[in-house]
Amino acid sequence: MSQDLRIGVVGAGAMGADHIARITQRISGARVAAIIEPDAGRAASAAGNAPGAQTFTRIEDAIAADAVDAVLIATPGQFHLPVLEPALAAGLPILCEKPLTPDSETSRQVLELEQRLDRPHIQVGFMRRFDPEYARLRELVASGEAGELLMVRAVHRNPSVPDSYSQTMLITDSVVHEFDVVPWLAGSPIVSVEVKYPRRNDLSPERLREPILVLIELENGVLVDVEMNVSVQFGYQVATEAVFQQGIARIGQPSGLHLWQAGRVSTAEHVSFTTRFATAYDNEIQRWVDAVRDGRLVDGPNAWDGYLVALACEAGVRALDGGVQPVDAPARPAFYA
Amino acid sequence: MSQDLRIGVVGAGAMGADHIARITQRISGARVAAIIEPDAGRAASAAGNAPGAQTFTRIEDAIAADAVDAVLIATPGQFHLPVLEPALAAGLPILCEKPLTPDSETSRQVLELEQRLDRPHIQVGFMRRFDPEYARLRELVASGEAGELLMVRAVHRNPSVPDSYSQTMLITDSVVHEFDVVPWLAGSPIVSVEVKYPRRNDLSPERLREPILVLIELENGVLVDVEMNVSVQFGYQVATEAVFQQGIARIGQPSGLHLWQAGRVSTAEHVSFTTRFATAYDNEIQRWVDAVRDGRLVDGPNAWDGYLVALACEAGVRALDGGVQPVDAPARPAFYA
Amino acid sequence: MSQDLRIGVVGAGAMGADHIARITQRISGARVAAIIEPDAGRAASAAGNAPGAQTFTRIEDAIAADAVDAVLIATPGQFHLPVLEPALAAGLPILCEKPLTPDSETSRQVLELEQRLDRPHIQVGFMRRFDPEYARLRELVASGEAGELLMVRAVHRNPSVPDSYSQTMLITDSVVHEFDVVPWLAGSPIVSVEVKYPRRNDLSPERLREPILVLIELENGVLVDVEMNVSVQFGYQVATEAVFQQGIARIGQPSGLHLWQAGRVSTAEHVSFTTRFATAYDNEIQRWVDAVRDGRLVDGPNAWDGYLVALACEAGVRALDGGVQPVDAPARPAFYA
Amino acid sequence: MSQDLRIGVVGAGAMGADHIARITQRISGARVAAIIEPDAGRAASAAGNAPGAQTFTRIEDAIAADAVDAVLIATPGQFHLPVLEPALAAGLPILCEKPLTPDSETSRQVLELEQRLDRPHIQVGFMRRFDPEYARLRELVASGEAGELLMVRAVHRNPSVPDSYSQTMLITDSVVHEFDVVPWLAGSPIVSVEVKYPRRNDLSPERLREPILVLIELENGVLVDVEMNVSVQFGYQVATEAVFQQGIARIGQPSGLHLWQAGRVSTAEHVSFTTRFATAYDNEIQRWVDAVRDGRLVDGPNAWDGYLVALACEAGVRALDGGVQPVDAPARPAFYA
Structure with a gap:
């Protein structure tokens, strides 16, 4: 794949903004193609640091517009499930900031949804493994x-x-x-x-x-x-x-x-x-981008690991x-x- | 006091031999005046490293001969009590290797004997305090x-x-x-x-x-x-x-x-x-010798500390x-x- | 500039191959668009690690084909001058591995050529400044x-x-x-x-x-x-x-x-x-790419610094x-x- | 030798006072028997820290009184020679603070005097060797x-x-x-x-x-x-x-x-x-005392080393x-x- 991976970043708070800067400035082979954020001010501010990125208020709209190849979820944990569901339904690769979801019951729901796909699609953002x-x-x-x-x-x-x-x-x-x-x-x-x-x-x-x-x-x-x-x-x-x-x-x-x-x-x-953990975050995202572009299974923590946690x-x-x-x-x- | 403190070392095993070498070679103002050790071979071997030291098989004999000003007990813990009793009865300053005694009941007996004196006479050999x-x-x-x-x-x-x-x-x-x-x-x-x-x-x-x-x-x-x-x-x-x-x-x-x-x-x-802990042991013995020669109360762990332990x-x-x-x-x- | 910077890497020996891997795998906003290397085997081997890169035997051909936006010179020092001349003539931004040239006389020639342009175009590869x-x-x-x-x-x-x-x-x-x-x-x-x-x-x-x-x-x-x-x-x-x-x-x-x-x-x-110096090399190339894409003057060592050295x-x-x-x-x- | 080595310390300035405290408080097998110091106030102050020490104004008097077994010279360097001469003449072991003397000419005089004896008697106070x-x-x-x-x-x-x-x-x-x-x-x-x-x-x-x-x-x-x-x-x-x-x-x-x-x-x-260098000084003095008491040659720097310096x-x-x-x-x- 010679095109840059088009990443949709969901959530433009502190963590999301940090990941947007990282992908834009330091990660090779990827760009922030979409910022999904209901708060218009935050969205605009984040978009200013990601040349060429579109903004959406809902992940469903970004998917419908075929704007993204992969999704990075950086909202607070309680909002992960409503993003994971449509992203999985669309068969998109996902890097979900920890925790997978805030409790084991909803995590188990995610596991069930994911197992309808041909193989795991979710990596959970435990970045220490990349330090x-x-x-x-x-x-x-x-x-x-x-x-x-x-x-x-x-x-x-x-x-x-x-x-x-x-x-x-x-x-x-x-x-x-x-x-x-x-x-x-x-x-x-x-x-x-x-x-x-x-x-x-x-x-x-x-x-x-x-x-x-x-x-x-x-x-x-x-x-x-x-x-x-x-x-x-x-x-x-x-x-x-x-x-x-x-x-x-x-x-x-x-x-x-x-x-x-x-x-x-x-x-x-x-x-x-x-x-x-600056290096760990950079490594985490770069290796995820590389694996997704190559069509390889990611080697980071998967949804099952997120469930055990x-x-x-x-x-x-x-x-x-x-x-x-x-x-x-x-x-x-x-x-x- | 310008004379060297005459120390009787009780027990000439590894620990006792180490203390004998220390007092003879590195401690100022003291000398090993007596080695109290029932094993004749050990006693002779230890005496070879302590010029001028007499040997005894029982602490009582060293006391009776007025051979020592102070006692350092370096036998295994289960033999401490029978040495502490006559040494306390004679009113001698004592440095007793840890533990004071192997159990709290016998330690309490030691406390009672010691409290018959005018002030504490025992320091217990917890050398870390001197590191x-x-x-x-x-x-x-x-x-x-x-x-x-x-x-x-x-x-x-x-x-x-x-x-x-x-x-x-x-x-x-x-x-x-x-x-x-x-x-x-x-x-x-x-x-x-x-x-x-x-x-x-x-x-x-x-x-x-x-x-x-x-x-x-x-x-x-x-x-x-x-x-x-x-x-x-x-x-x-x-x-x-x-x-x-x-x-x-x-x-x-x-x-x-x-x-x-x-x-x-x-x-x-x-x-x-x-x-x-070489420095700690040296400091421990030197400060005990200095305090005993000056007639000061020792500042190391006392018998009550030994009882709490x-x-x-x-x-x-x-x-x-x-x-x-x-x-x-x-x-x-x-x-x- | 939302397009990746198209870099032509001149020289595909050990150092050149290392930079090709770096740009392809870790540098954001740039890609190896051309490999300029007379040795066909080396060129092919290097191209295998740079998806989409063309190969040329002479820098002049890459320039004529409008294949590159910027040039990274990684040949041995004695071959720098014949690459610097056409690259400067074409007004391209250049990152030249150290030394600028092997002697002060040829370095001075480079300074003269460069001063015909509107502003400095050369950065010399002293990577320690980026450590x-x-x-x-x-x-x-x-x-x-x-x-x-x-x-x-x-x-x-x-x-x-x-x-x-x-x-x-x-x-x-x-x-x-x-x-x-x-x-x-x-x-x-x-x-x-x-x-x-x-x-x-x-x-x-x-x-x-x-x-x-x-x-x-x-x-x-x-x-x-x-x-x-x-x-x-x-x-x-x-x-x-x-x-x-x-x-x-x-x-x-x-x-x-x-x-x-x-x-x-x-x-x-x-x-x-x-x-x-892995981090230093990464920082050096990323900051050069960022400056070139933004049309800013690079802040690394310039040709004058290379001449002083x-x-x-x-x-x-x-x-x-x-x-x-x-x-x-x-x-x-x-x-x- | 079971008696303490009687050391005469020459000079009771800062360095001399430090050595007097060291010998009195930490060195085994030796005591300060004499303080040789022309300044009466300094002499008295130093003597207060060395129980049993006599005071003299000249080394010759201490020697005549048979008050010392060995000499430690801690005066400024320019006063070393007039102390070394009588001490060597009396055949006493000497620990001389560095330098041996302030110049090579007087150092050579010391070497000549020393070589009239049966073997070297001087150790020079380069304490780093004992660190x-x-x-x-x-x-x-x-x-x-x-x-x-x-x-x-x-x-x-x-x-x-x-x-x-x-x-x-x-x-x-x-x-x-x-x-x-x-x-x-x-x-x-x-x-x-x-x-x-x-x-x-x-x-x-x-x-x-x-x-x-x-x-x-x-x-x-x-x-x-x-x-x-x-x-x-x-x-x-x-x-x-x-x-x-x-x-x-x-x-x-x-x-x-x-x-x-x-x-x-x-x-x-x-x-x-x-x-x-606290440990170095302690080691230096203790090893010198031990060697002198045992009649062994000291292993520290000798007068020849002092001359080379x-x-x-x-x-x-x-x-x-x-x-x-x-x-x-x-x-x-x-x-x-």
Whole structure:
């Protein structure tokens, strides 16, 4: 295919605008052909950064106009289902920002719709799988070079969160990434989730009781503990230490310019996921574009992975109220093998 | 006092021999005046490294001969009580290797004997408090520079353990150090202990089910998770990450010569506690000697601290069989304030 | 401009093939429209990776066929001039791999040809300016945050070099990058070059006497010492330490996954410039494409910069035979201001 | 020898007081038996920190009173000779702070006096040889593990210097340490010294033209470049990068607690040689005491090494005025083999 892939971006909020800029400025072989956004101001503003893009208020109209070859969904999670339905019905390749849908029941509906097609069409936007360090860590697990994986010790630290961030979003918006990436690293699904409460950070908004420590057990026995911390003030940090039989690996440490000044040597830490995962987002979109143009199956997380994460999130939210909460996942259908 | 402090070292096994060499070669203002050891071969061998030292088979004889000004106990824990009793009765200053005694009941007997004296006479050998990095971390907590302490994430990794090392020793021989140092760092006592089991390391001896993850809750709400891992093959590592309201501090990372070779830059890691904590042991003994010579109260962990650790160990051993195990400590007596 | 920029890549050797892959797979808004390469096998092999590209044996034919909007020259340096002449005559934007030409005399001819146009059309391929760490270091110089820049201490280390690599190429192929990037960092041109010979590396090919230490003096007094080392075996490393009045900054240190294993903690070092500067090359080409499409002047090194580097290289080659060799540069013409 | 070594410390200024505290508080097997200091106030103040020490105004009196077994000279360099003479005449072991004497002529006189004795009696206080990282680096050179040593790239950075610090002291007080330690690392003597002037630091006192870059050539061809920088404001740093045939080693990097706060991860750097080399000084004195007590030859730098350093310093001072200045050392006498 020598023509650029015509992508319809659904949702022109912060995330959508970021993806529009990315596709326009950095992704090879694709262009933003349509922006689907009911808010006229947002749509116009976004279109200004995507030369040649048409605007629509409904995905159905973009499809009817034959304006797009593929769809990238960047609306809030509760609006994913009404976009997924027509896009799947039209047989379009879809990159859907996480979560697939906000709950496992609607995720299962999506799986049913998708299985009417000849093969999977949806990739879910868990971008950590495209971060070079996570990828290197997964290779290390697969190689056996350091023996079997036994434990994973993870941190997810935000400087602060917006007013809209609620207690359950600790699980559904943040830990959700670990629910995807850890089984992918370890090659084994989640069987239970538990939440422990350390001393509360008084600098956190009143409605939040955090940080929390999340314990995740995988089917192969690997135990994961995740420090989830959204008021850490100093910067943005997502890091993982993997404990193997014969060694330890750590990813997510700061790098770059080292500055010796005023009695210290220091290195800048990230302050936002947009810089920490910039390369991951670029890789994610480029590889999706390449696969779609070549007619290959995408190798990113699929809708089944999104469904498993929805189940884990539901267990995680229950675990906020105490106890070890099991995750009972059905067997993976052959369609998603 | 211009004369060297005459120390009687009780026990001339590996630990005792190490302390004898330390006092003889590196500690200022003290000498090994007596070695108390029933095994004649060991006693002779140790005496060869301590010019001028007498040998005794029983502590009572060394006391009767007025051969020592102070006692350092380096026997296995189950033999501490019969040495502590006569040493306390003689009113001698004592540095007792950890644990104070193997259980809280005998530790309480020691407390009663000690309280017959005018003031505390016992320091317990939790040497981490004398490691420069732990000391710096405690200063950081006390300063409030990074806000309040919320969590502690610790690792204790051994390359391997000897045949005598049993499952309960994961708690009583290894995690025991965290039971002492974390309350000291955080300024708050332990209220509960829980143990989680990750995937087992097949390279571990058959009798051991490890690594384990130990969760410790302090009275002020600080939550501690300790990875306790004794078959990690690659080296010896004791490291701590402290999570504050406004920042994160990490201690125990490798340093020293950086070598770029064969496609990697690498730094040597420790392979034994003897090098990792060499400075801590030296500091511990030197400060004890200085305090005893000056007639000052020692500032290291006292017998009451040893008793609290014994209580935590008993909870930890129960926790190996499941559940959150409470630690119910009585109020600290004024004698130990 | 909503159409992709049609780039003609001249030269399909290793470097040309790398750029063809880059433009095809990662650069947004451009495509390889023509491959100009006299060797038919190479041309065909390269064309296989650039869907839709035509092949030509001479740049003149590609221009006559109106097949290209811009030219990227990736032949060896001695073949640059015969491509630059017709491309400039046709008024095409040019990205010319370093060096501009192999000597200052031919570089001056290029400057004269270019000045017949309305504005500069050539960017020279010194990609370090597009590396994020060099860019950050330049910001630090410009900000004055650490005071004035006083010294630069640089290393350029290759694991080994091919048979075609000669003694003068230490200067013209390797140190040449410092001749461009250091004046750009420091905001001041080179006034002299000197070479010192340390002990020779016996693992180096017989024809080479290296490593060498190159001393570069800038007009503002900044002194630069460059360790140039092409048989260092262990990996590929380009790193710089900048000495300011009030602090020190270091770039080019390894990062990524840290692995504790076998008694060491290690991090992978680069083994080739293709990975060390992958991001720099991508940034260089993307920013050039963006500027050309927007009709903006490119902000990379221009032909005048290339000429200054040619003068410095000539001084450097003389310095291989001893002495402090002056670099006498004429004033920068207004055309290149 | 079971008695403590009775040390006479000559000079109770800052350096002498530091050594008195060290011997009293941290060195095993020795005590300060005499303080030789003409200033009565200083003498009394120092004696207050050394229980049991006598005070004298002249070394001859301490010797006549049979008050000392060994002598540690900590006066300024110009007063070393009048102390060395009587101490050598009395056959006492001597630890003489660097330099041996301020010039090569008087150093040669000392060598002649010493050679009247049965064996060397003087150790010169170049403490870097006792720093664990320099020692490890020397082992690496000796092992051949990374191939032959080719270059050494060193930095010596002070935050600032006192009013008494002059231009020649850049060489005689600071670079002097490299003149001792680099030949010791490399196993080869110095043959020439050259000085280059980078841009001057305006924050430096008016009388100083610095930083300087010092180039040192060794007989085996190893080339050393030393950045000597005494107004760097940010801290105290002494670091070395050794370039081998097959790898690179670096020592002197900051370590300790890592603190993530305010958008950076930082580590404290040293601010004074007293902390950077605290362990080196302790090791130096302890090993000297141990050797003297055992009647062994000391293994630190001897008077001949001190003489070679004096020759190098004289070349270095000449090099401040330009040119490559040769160092012509006579052959090492068998007495110092």
